[in-house]
Amino acid sequence: MATFNIGFVLFPNLTQLDSPVPAGAAPAADAKTHIVAKTRDPVPSDCGLSLVPTATFADCEPLDLICVPGGFGVSGAIADAATIDFVRRQGGRAKYVTSVCTGAFVLGVAGLLQGRRAHHALGLHGAAAAGRCHLRKARVVRDGNVFTGGG
Numbered sequence: 001m002a003t004f005n006i007g008f009v010l011f012p013n014l015t016q017l018d019s020p021v022p023a024g025a026a027p028a029a030d031a032k033t034h035i036v037a038k039t040r041d042p043v044p045s046d047c048g049l050s051l052v053p054t055a056t057f058a059d060c061e062p063l064d065l066i067c068v069p070g071g072f073g074v075s076g077a078i079a080d081a082a083t084i085d086f087v088r089r090q091g092g093r094a095k096y097v098t099s100v101c102t103g104a105f106v107l108g109v110a111g112l113l114q115g116r117r118a119h120h121a122l123g124l125h126g127a128a129a130a131g132r133c134h135l136r137k138a139r140v141v142r143d144g145n146v147f148t149g150g151g
Contacts, residue, residue, distance in 0.1 A: 003030060003031065003032050004031040004064045005031075005032055005061050005062065005064050005065070006032070006063065007036050007060060007067070008034070008035050009036055009037070009068045009069070009083070009087060010036060010043040010051055011037065011073045011076060013046055013076065014043070014045055014046065014071040014073045015046050015072075016045035016051070017151070018070050018151055034054055034060055034061065034063065035051060035055070036055045036086070037053040038056060038080075038083065039056055040053050062090070063094050064095045065094055065095060065097075066091050066094045066097055067099065067103075068087060068099040068100070068104075068106045069103045070100050070103040078106055084106070087106055087112070095145060097146045097147070098146075098148070099147075099148050100150075101119075101149075102151075107146070107148070113146065113148075115134075116134070116144070117143040118134070118143070119135075119140065120136060120138075
């Protein structure tokens with residue numbers, strides 16, 4: 001059986017609860033979890049804990065599932081070309097594209113929410129007004145292979 005590659009995107013000041021907790025729920029037998037960032041340097045989270053990447057944007061395997069966390073660091077992530085390029089590239093070929101809370105904004109800037117329904121995360125209202133996505137007030141919103149949800 002082929003390995004199912006799961007990737008969690010890291011960026012400075014992400015909400016720590018949005019990333020390692022879902023990683024612990026990954027099926028162990030046929031899945032491999034990748035904690036991915038621009039470099040392998042520890043990435044500070046919102047609560048003072050730093051997370052250590054296991055892969056970089058440059059050397060990450062193709063992902064079957066990509067998850068983008070939310071947090072105060074989203075504003076920096078959407079302004080970072082390397083982060084957006086990685087999310088766009090991996091999300092464009094992943095079987096599942098997911099985000100937690102404001103991580104959906106990263107998906108939106110990467111072009112992965114174009115014309116789709118998405119969770120009403122703070123920050124997406126500008127994208128919805130521009131007709132790029134359709135907001136839904138729900139805890140989790142699925143549109144095809146894209147899942148967005150509240151934190």
